[in-house]
Amino acid sequence: MKDMRRILIVTVLVFFASFALLSVGSIQLSLSDLWQSFFGGKDAFIVQNYRLPRTVLAFLAGASFSLAGVILQSVIRNPLISPDVIGVTNGASLFAVLTIALVPDGPLLLTPIAAFIGAALVMLALMMLEGGGNVSRSSFALLGIAVSAICASGTEYLLIKFPLQTNDSLVWLAGSLFGKGWQEVMILAPVLVVIGAILFYQHRQLDVLSLSEEVSIGLGLPIQRTRHIFLALAVILAGVAVATVGAIGFIGLIAPHMARRLVGHKHLAVLPMALLLGGGLLVVADALGRGIHPPLEVPAGLITAIIGVPYFLYLLRRERTA
Amino acid sequence: MQRKRLIFVLLLLGCLAVYSSLFFGITQMNPIHLVQEWISGTTSKAGLVLTNLRLPRLLLGLLLGANLAVAGAIMQAVTRNPLASPQVFGVNAGASFLVVLSLLVFPSLGTANLIYFAFAGALVGGVLVFSFASVRGMTALKLALVGMAIHLLLTSLTKGLILFNDRITNVLYWLSGSLSDASWLELRIVLPWSLAGLLLAASLAKSLAVFQLGQDVAVGLGQKVTRIRLLAGISVVLLAGVTVAVAGAIGFIGLMVPHITRRLVGEDYRIVLPVTAVIGGLLLTYADVLARFIAYPYESPVGIVTSLLGAPFFLVLARRQMKGGLR
Amino acid sequence: MRRKTWMTALTLLVLSSLMLAACSGQAEQTNEKTRTITHEAGKTKVPEHPKKVVALEYSFVDALDELGITPVGIAQENKTDVSGLLGKDIAFTEVGTRQQPNLEVISSLQPDLIIGDFNRHKGIYKQLQKIAPTIILKSRNATYEENIDSFKTIAEAVGKTKQMDDRLALHEERLNAAKKKVDPNDDRKVMVGVFRADSLTAHGETSFDGELLEKIGIENAVTKTAEPTVTITLEQMVKWDPDVIFMAEADPKLLKEWKNNPLWKQITAVKNKDVYEVNRDLWTRYRGLDAAEQIVDEAIQLLQQK
Numbered sequence: 001m002k003d004m005r006r007i008l009i010v011t012v013l014v015f016f017a018s019f020a021l022l023s024v025g026s027i028q029l030s031l032s033d034l035w036q037s038f039f040g041g042k043d044a045f046i047v048q049n050y051r052l053p054r055t056v057l058a059f060l061a062g063a064s065f066s067l068a069g070v071i072l073q074s075v076i077r078n079p080l081i082s083p084d085v086i087g088v089t090n091g092a093s094l095f096a097v098l099t100i101a102l103v104p105d106g107p108l109l110l111t112p113i114a115a116f117i118g119a120a121l122v123m124l125a126l127m128m129l130e131g132g133g134n135v136s137r138s139s140f141a142l143l144g145i146a147v148s149a150i151c152a153s154g155t156e157y158l159l160i161k162f163p164l165q166t167n168d169s170l171v172w173l174a175g176s177l178f179g180k181g182w183q184e185v186m187i188l189a190p191v192l193v194v195i196g197a198i199l200f201y202q203h204r205q206l207d208v209l210s211l212s213e214e215v216s217i218g219l220g221l222p223i224q225r226t227r228h229i230f231l232a233l234a235v236i237l238a239g240v241a242v243a244t245v246g247a248i249g250f251i252g253l254i255a256p257h258m259a260r261r262l263v264g265h266k267h268l269a270v271l272p273m274a275l276l277l278g279g280g281l282l283v284v285a286d287a288l289g290r291g292i293h294p295p296l297e298v299p300a301g302l303i304t305a306i307i308g309v310p311y312f313l314y315l316l317r318r319e320r321t322a
Numbered sequence: 323m324q325r326k327r328l329i330f331v332l333l334l335l336g337c338l339a340v341y342s343s344l345f346f347g348i349t350q351m352n353p354i355h356l357v358q359e360w361i362s363g364t365t366s367k368a369g370l371v372l373t374n375l376r377l378p379r380l381l382l383g384l385l386l387g388a389n390l391a392v393a394g395a396i397m398q399a400v401t402r403n404p405l406a407s408p409q410v411f412g413v414n415a416g417a418s419f420l421v422v423l424s425l426l427v428f429p430s431l432g433t434a435n436l437i438y439f440a441f442a443g444a445l446v447g448g449v450l451v452f453s454f455a456s457v458r459g460m461t462a463l464k465l466a467l468v469g470m471a472i473h474l475l476l477t478s479l480t481k482g483l484i485l486f487n488d489r490i491t492n493v494l495y496w497l498s499g500s501l502s503d504a505s506w507l508e509l510r511i512v513l514p515w516s517l518a519g520l521l522l523a524a525s526l527a528k529s530l531a532v533f534q535l536g537q538d539v540a541v542g543l544g545q546k547v548t549r550i551r552l553l554a555g556i557s558v559v560l561l562a563g564v565t566v567a568v569a570g571a572i573g574f575i576g577l578m579v580p581h582i583t584r585r586l587v588g589e590d591y592r593i594v595l596p597v598t599a600v601i602g603g604l605l606l607t608y609a610d611v612l613a614r615f616i617a618y619p620y621e622s623p624v625g626i627v628t629s630l631l632g633a634p635f636f637l638v639l640a641r642r643q644m645k646g647g648l649r
Numbered sequence: 650m651r652r653k654t655w656m657t658a659l660t661l662l663v664l665s666s667l668m669l670a671a672c673s674g675q676a677e678q679t680n681e682k683t684r685t686i687t688h689e690a691g692k693t694k695v696p697e698h699p700k701k702v703v704a705l706e707y708s709f710v711d712a713l714d715e716l717g718i719t720p721v722g723i724a725q726e727n728k729t730d731v732s733g734l735l736g737k738d739i740a741f742t743e744v745g746t747r748q749q750p751n752l753e754v755i756s757s758l759q760p761d762l763i764i765g766d767f768n769r770h771k772g773i774y775k776q777l778q779k780i781a782p783t784i785i786l787k788s789r790n791a792t793y794e795e796n797i798d799s800f801k802t803i804a805e806a807v808g809k810t811k812q813m814d815d816r817l818a819l820h821e822e823r824l825n826a827a828k829k830k831v832d833p834n835d836d837r838k839v840m841v842g843v844f845r846a847d848s849l850t851a852h853g854e855t856s857f858d859g860e861l862l863e864k865i866g867i868e869n870a871v872t873k874t875a876e877p878t879v880t881i882t883l884e885q886m887v888k889w890d891p892d893v894i895f896m897a898e899a900d901p902k903l904l905k906e907w908k909n910n911p912l913w914k915q916i917t918a919v920k921n922k923d924v925y926e927v928n929r930d931l932w933t934r935y936r937g938l939d940a941a942e943q944i945v946d947e948a949i950q951l952l953q954q955k
Binding site: 078080085129141142143145146147148149150153154156157161174249296298299301302305306309310312313316317 | 454464471
Binding site: 026046049178179 | 743751752753757772773776779780
């Protein structure tokens with residue numbers, strides 16, 4: 001019950017904060033202006049067409065990265081893992097930049113689909129390289145880092161070989177919500193809702209998986225299949241998220257940690273908390289990006305990296321097992 | 323591998339490297355004509371390209387490759403971590419970041435002075451990664467994670483700098499590592515620092531054996547270990563720093579070459595270090611030749627080539643690590 | 650179980666209400682008379698006489714100024730860019746950089762026409778369209794002729810075609826006058842390069858300045874390039890061996906290093922001391938009609954000063 005209360009408190013906090021942060025941007029609004037803008041008036045256009053979809057998207061994307069992180073950390077049983085570490089984010093970026101470079105005037109949906117395929121391919125590659133064996137050792141993480149590095153090199157190569165077509169990629173690669181709107185929300189929302197629902201219903205399986213292997217087997221869980229299914233879900237979530245907002249890192253790492261610190265290890269509580277915290281974090285990062293130095297925008301991904309890395313290092317110091 | 327055979331192969335590879343580096347490129351060169359020129363004392367344009375571009379480039383490639391490889395070898399010995407290298411340790415990223423920052427703040431800084439910033443950056447990056455990764459024992463994974471984090475932080479900061487400063491967008495090319503503007507001047511600048519670093523490394527060769535004896539023995543030897551670590555650190559900063567200052571962040575050489583060397587000649591660092599230096603130099607030279615041809619007639623950054631070569635290598639390494647530990 | 654369902658339902662409720670709110674906030678369409686303009690990203694209905702124009706590229710600002718229109722919003726990186734371009738100070742609102750224009754600021758100006766660059770802004774064309782009728786034209790990394798076409802389209806969009814035609818005719822006259830000043834027996838090949846500490850870029854015969862110079866009879870040494878501007882090395886410069894070099898940015902450190910490089914000294918331009926420093930903004934960044942005429946005058950003056 002303590003957890004339930006905490007979750008409710010955080011929910012309220014996140015929603016109010018997100019709402020308030022809608023006022024931040026090149027055109028600074030007061031809270032009453034903000035309230036007015038929902039009903040029309042001179043600020044309505046900005047709030048309804050830019051800030052609102054961005055904030056909603058930020059929340060959804062942050063939540064997606066966070067849930068993907070929860071899955072990865074539980075299934076691979078390594079608290080230092082996240083979609084960016086494991087190469088999913090970089091793989092998605094690589095394919096996205098590849099499509100932008102080869103088909104610069106392609107349809108708008110092409111890039112997100114390509115990004116998603118990239119993420120999926122990385123995961124498949126990892127599972128194959130791993131030899132279909134046990135997915136829970138630190139070696140898997142090492143493999144992920146290696147693949148991540150390969151994808152990053154590939155992306156760098158493309159950026160240099162096609163500098164003019166991939167001009168925008170620089171901003172995209174850092175991960176930014178610039179120019180994103182309801183279209184992206186429509187792509188991500190159903191994915192998050194569906195996968196989120198699946199996760200909530202299967203929270204007990206996640207609990208079991210995150211325990212030791214012997215226990216899982218002992219409890220009769222078809223380990224391999226279950227692991228692979230959950231990993232697939234994580235990849236879909238992270239892949240689609242990257243497809244919509246670019247390669248934003250560290251949310252999938254930090255939010256699950258913070259969630260666990262607040263509500264313990266039971267996934268019934270961790271999942272909603274991680275979702276809220278992840279969403280809230282990205283909303284804040286995006287708001288910061290808008291408000292730091294108007295009219296210039298700092299990509300949200302840059303902010304999450306700058307805040308995320310020190311936190312990550314701090315986590316490392318506290319971590320007992322690696 | 324048998325010593326004689328090894329020396330023979332290296333010599334062969336060396337000759338090939340020298341030949342291709344000197345004579346391949348967009349300027350047509352006929353080696354026979356050039357030799358005739360040399361004998362008769364005349365100069366043609368091709369001859370000038372040879373002596374003013376290709377030759378310093380070859381020498382620089384050999385030297386910087388050696389620098390990086392030796393730096394990697396030392397790091398791997400001292401940290402007993404097969405993934406250690408200037409790149410993973412954030413040394414490259416740190417140096418790059420500070421160099422970009424200084425290019426912004428002091429636009430007319432000469433290469434000779436940029437080096438100091440590179441050193442400072444290399445130091446900062448390396449120290450950060452080392453201290454965070456060694457908390458509660460350094461494992462391969464931890465090092466990789468911390469290195470990745472610091473690398474990400476520094477490259478994000480660097481990207482941030484680039485995004486907001488229209489003037490330096492081309493620095494991206496340089497950041498990937500490039501030897502295309504190698505000149506005698508650069509060689510002259512790089513040489514003293516490289517030699518200092520290499521000699522320091524050589525003097526440590528025997529002492530590095532201490533680390534292989536295991537953590538407990540090393541602790542027992544206390545003071546000595548700290549001193550070796552310190553000297554090793556200085557050597558790495560010198561070697562990696564000067565390389566980044568002149569050619570940008572070239573990755574994977576420091577990671578791959580020590581492994582290759584150890585497989586060929588074993589663990590005695592008195593032999594490993596010089597062989598590593600040679601192989602490192604050769605590898606970078608070959609990569610540089612490749613870099614001239616990927617996008618012919620335009621040059622690609624050599625760092626891209628080393629990444630393309632090195633990343634799969636890294637993958638194989640990670641896989642081996644998985645199957646039961648490497649040394 | 651209950652908590653999960655509750656959360657999902659809440660999220661869905663919030664999302665749908667937000668979306669409803671959003672849908673009702675679309676930009677109002679005015680009933681002013683419009684003109685359909687064809688541009689690089691499609692066709693747009695532009696009001697007949699736009700009063701508030703936002704320009705996202707310097708050459709567009711130049712064109713608008715020629716037509717007597719001051720944009721309400723301009724994207725610029727350095728504070729001195731626009732005043733340098735026009736040779737005077739004008740009042741406008743900065744809407745971010747050309748690379749990343751700020752959609753919020755643009756929309757707050759309530760423009761009735763937005764002009765964006767094909768190279769930089771085609772990705773946000775749809776978002777710009779939501780704010781106001783938008784046309785996307787070629788400027789960056791485009792040829793001289795493409796830039797002239799862009800000016801014509803701008804004139805069409807603001808309903809001042811005659812004025813632009815007159816100005817272009819004047820431009821042609823000036824170019825022809827310049828062409829006459831060029832010595833037909835002078836077959837020196839020129840190269841326009843940007844020499845920075847970290848990179849070397851050459852502007853080939855298909856670039857704005859390259860094509861412009863070709864038009865008045867000054868040949869370019871950099872031919873058959875894949876793109877209008879290319880990154881090069883010293884070796885490549887030696888291969889092309891230009892007779893004249895216009896340095897559109899000259900990093901002093903780089904020049905110092907090269908002064909003693911025998912290869913650099915081999916280049917015909919260097920041997921004949923035909924290396925001139927020119928203003929980078931003027932030669933490569935502005936790409937306006939005034940800029941073009943100034944480039945031409947400067948080039949001829951430098952070429953003939955001996």
